[in-house]
Amino acid sequence: MARDLNNHPSVKHVRSRPARKRAEVIDARWLRKVALEAGADDVAAVPLSHPDLTGERPHVEAALPGTRSLVSLVVRMNRDNVRSPARSVANQEFHRTGEIINEAARDITRALQDAGHRVINPSATFPMEMEHYPGRIWVVAHKTVAVAAGLGAIGIHRNVIHPRFGNFVLLATLLVDAEVSEYGEKLDYNPCLECKLCVAACPVGAIGKDGAFDFRACATHNYREFMGGFTDWVETIADSENGADFRARVTDSENASMWQSLSFKANYKAAYCLAVCPAGEDVLEPYLENRKEFMNEVLRPLQDKEETVYVTPGSPAREHVERRFPHKKVKEIGLRPA
Ligand code: B12
Numbered sequence: 001m002a003r004d005l006n007n008h009p010s011v012k013h014v015r016s017r018p019a020r021k022r023a024e025v026i027d028a029r030w031l032r033k034v035a036l037e038a039g040a041d042d043v044a045a046v047p048l049s050h051p052d053l054t055g056e057r058p059h060v061e062a063a064l065p066g067t068r069s070l071v072s073l074v075v076r077m078n079r080d081n082v083r084s085p086a087r088s089v090a091n092q093e094f095h096r097t098g099e100i101i102n103e104a105a106r107d108i109t110r111a112l113q114d115a116g117h118r119v120i121n122p123s124a125t126f127p128m129e130m131e132h133y134p135g136r137i138w139v140v141a142h143k144t145v146a147v148a149a150g151l152g153a154i155g156i157h158r159n160v161i162h163p164r165f166g167n168f169v170l171l172a173t174l175l176v177d178a179e180v181s182e183y184g185e186k187l188d189y190n191p192c193l194e195c196k197l198c199v200a201a202c203p204v205g206a207i208g209k210d211g212a213f214d215f216r217a218c219a220t221h222n223y224r225e226f227m228g229g230f231t232d233w234v235e236t237i238a239d240s241e242n243g244a245d246f247r248a249r250v251t252d253s254e255n256a257s258m259w260q261s262l263s264f265k266a267n268y269k270a271a272y273c274l275a276v277c278p279a280g281e282d283v284l285e286p287y288l289e290n291r292k293e294f295m296n297e298v299l300r301p302l303q304d305k306e307e308t309v310y311v312t313p314g315s316p317a318r319e320h321v322e323r324r325f326p327h328k329k330v331k332e333i334g335l336r337p338a
């Protein structure tokens with residue numbers, strides 16, 4: 001038989017104090033203040049009923065039943081870190097910004113919880129829901145939410161470009177069970193300049209001039225040390241006859257890089273599309289002032305970089321690297337699952 005809770009000390013204590021008032025509607029100005037104080041550089045909310053979020057709804061409702069609004073967060077990255085041909089510098093910038101946005105999201109979640117709301121902050125980056133791999137592993141699509149909330153628009157390279165900060169931003173989303181007093185409006189223009197520098201920079205030709213995206217090419221090279229590439233690396237170990245055979249297949253440098261990714265955080269091989277993008281009011285000036293110099297300082301060093309580029313056998317990516325970047329070393333790998 002269930003215990004009579006009326007005599008439980010916790011229940012008596014809760015009933016003896018004044019009832020907490022939960023605001024039915026979250027004040028948008030309060031939310032903005034809390035978000036900026038927590039470390040976000042921009043924030044906007046959007047109702048889950050927004051027509052652009054139809055595809056997100058079942059995933060959001062599964063993660064937090066009763067969600068009414070999504071709160072989109074933006075945290076800036078330091079531009080020249082992202083642009084440096086020393087990719088350890090860029091990766092550190094991605095990872096640190098990821099930590100900052102996750103911390104900010106968690107702090108805002110705490111503030112909303114303390115104000116009486118049910119609220120969650122799915123990871124901005126990793127971890128994700130790996131039991132769904134190779135399907136949709138992310139809880140909520142931050143780009144889709146940010147665009148619906150008016151924090152930017154999708155550029156040719158399929159990343160969100162914030163009107164001021166350009167694409168040098170990471171995104172996060174909070175799911176909350178209440179309405180917000182003011183929602184963001186979609187931008188009425190796209191900050192993308194259609195300059196196609198992202199198309200020219202991508203080592204594997206993943207970005208089409210028309211905005212088409214070769215997911216496989218990007219995931220094979222840029223994500224060499226993430227899910228699919230890592231699984232291929234393990235399979236190479238399993239397939240090798242002995243140490244010498246393994247060394248013939250994978251170089252010491254590649255193994256050291258994998259060790260680094262496993263020990264610290266998984267490192268991207270490129271992200272050159274973000275690095276070269278001149279869009280955004282805070283970013284644009286050097287490109288407008290002298291395009292040639294901008295190309296020489298930002299685009300060319302990434303194009304000229306001698307590096308190993310990972311492709312799947314017979315892929316358009318393989319043909320692209322060999323034709324456009326003959327000084328880069330092509331390495332065929334199997335992306336798992338195939
Ligand atoms: C899946 C994913 C990827 C995938 C697919 C990319 C993509 N365009 O969707 C891969 C692994 C290729 C990837 C790469 C990168 N990503 Co990513 N990624 C995500 C993730 C988890 C979901 C993206 C999403 O919503 N996709 C669905 C819809 C909205 O995207 P879409 O562009 O309209 O559709 C594409 C996908 O469906 C893809 N696709 C096609 N078939 C398949 C099959 C599978 C299995 C998958 C997974 C995808 C896929 O191709 C479609 C056409 O473009 C988000 C984090 C999150 N939780 O939201 C980060 C995120 C989008 N990534 C981000 C970043 C920074 C990157 C990289 C620059 C990584 C890096 N640091 O090097 C590159 C950029 C590649 C590019 N030009 O798009 C940022 C973008 C920030 C911004 N300013 O917009 C996000 C928002 C993470 C964050 N917290 O900020 N990413």
Ligand code: SF4
Pocket residue numbers: 155156157158191192193194195196197198199276277278279
């Ligand atoms: S590099 Fe140019 S074309 Fe590509 S997303 Fe940025 S502004 Fe648009």
